[in-house]
Amino acid sequence: MCELWLKTWVDVNNICVSSKKVFLIPVGSVEQHGPHLPLGLDYIIAQHVALEACKNLESGGVRALVLPPMTYGLSSMWSAYPGTLSVSSESLYKYLRDVVVSAHRNCPGTYLVVVNGHAGNNDLLRVLCRDVAEELGLVISFISVWDLCGDVIKEVSTTPFTHADEVETSLAMALNLLVREPPKDAPEFFRKHDDFWHSLDLTKRPKAYVFRAESKGTYGIGSFGKPELASREKGEKLLNCMNSRLVMLMREVLENGV
Template sequence: MEFQYENSFGVKGKIDQSKIAILPIGAVEAHGPHLPLGTDNILAERLSKKIAKRVNGLVLPTLPYGQVWSLRNFPGSIHISNRSLIAFLVDIGESLYKQGFKTFAMVNGHLGNQTALKEAARELYESCPELHVFYFFYPGMNKAAAEIRDKNASHTTYFHADEIETSYMIYLAPEFVEMEKAPADIPDIPAYVDATPVPWEDFTGTAVLGDASIATRDKGKYIIDIALENIVNILESFGEIE
């Protein structure tokens, strides 16, 4: 159920029936020649709708901008600071709490947002102690991806517009994928990127961190289905689903 299409006269009853607000959070940034700038938004939205069906949740309008410092110099990328993102999320969470929600589930499509989401959740833990706040980023994906990858990852943490993320898109939003343009770009990422800020244009000219040309729907479905089950199980374990 999409929150923005409800009206003020009927929404209170639906909040009382659900108590779960789901916020898709993404970013606007370069994703190579084969995926759109809003890839992270699209993925967060599509996954959020799947979650909502399983947990009787209300999907909020997508928060479409994120912390994209690493890719901010690529054409089309729009960067906001962690400070801005944290403040925005805390304000949203506190408003949801006042509206009667008991659970605030942030579904993140962009790894760069995770620091801000975690900090916002900590602030909400203090200001809204009865509100359960979750920040989800494809839980279980690392193990699942390792099982089905055809090529090794460029980095142990980063994945971007590559075999994995492109597979997500082919599964969840194939209408936005141009596979005929998908590159096989496997950059040599220096070890120091884990210890100091490094703009990604220093090691990639495409913003693609792997072989996108070998992405498939089956790979995307395998990982997304695991992430979906893990999210539902986590919410169930906290008694969020009635």
């Protein structure tokens, strides 16, 4: 059992005295994911990946725990859709920083891993992890589940990765989270993406970022691309990749100081 919230303080203390220990912190969002996917999909995916990785680490002799997920994220772009709950950058930074600092002081020497399921959080979380590493002298990793397996996303998906699309719908199928059948009339993604400047291919690093106000508008049904092409098999392949690579990263950090 990896869930910290189901442990007693005695259980956690037994982990804290171990030489190799990891705390995983899932982060996501509560935001619209089209008419067919749940609002909490991002944090549910992050939590699932963290829990599966934790179980694999535990079986290999490393003591690990998953902290309660940070469910709210930076989702202002979807604010016009009912059910989307967004927080400010300042709030997310301060709240997660407090959790990281508390975990570090409560269980010194623990390797911390932030597992993010919402791409809109990426930039802030990278800055946060760098800041606390310098301030506290700890080892902390940040991973986005999407970037972690961008090459596999490219391999399994017949359409560019966007939102509530073929990829996210496949993951929802694999996790038994599909609310209703995927729409067959989803539009192309509303943001213009140039393959040279900022490709939707996750294996290519952006050369530039362009920001526009997006919070006051709605963009059709909120699902894009071809979600009807999703499958459980694609989702399971992605989950296997996310789990195995996260475990690989943590072992390499713990054993080789990568």
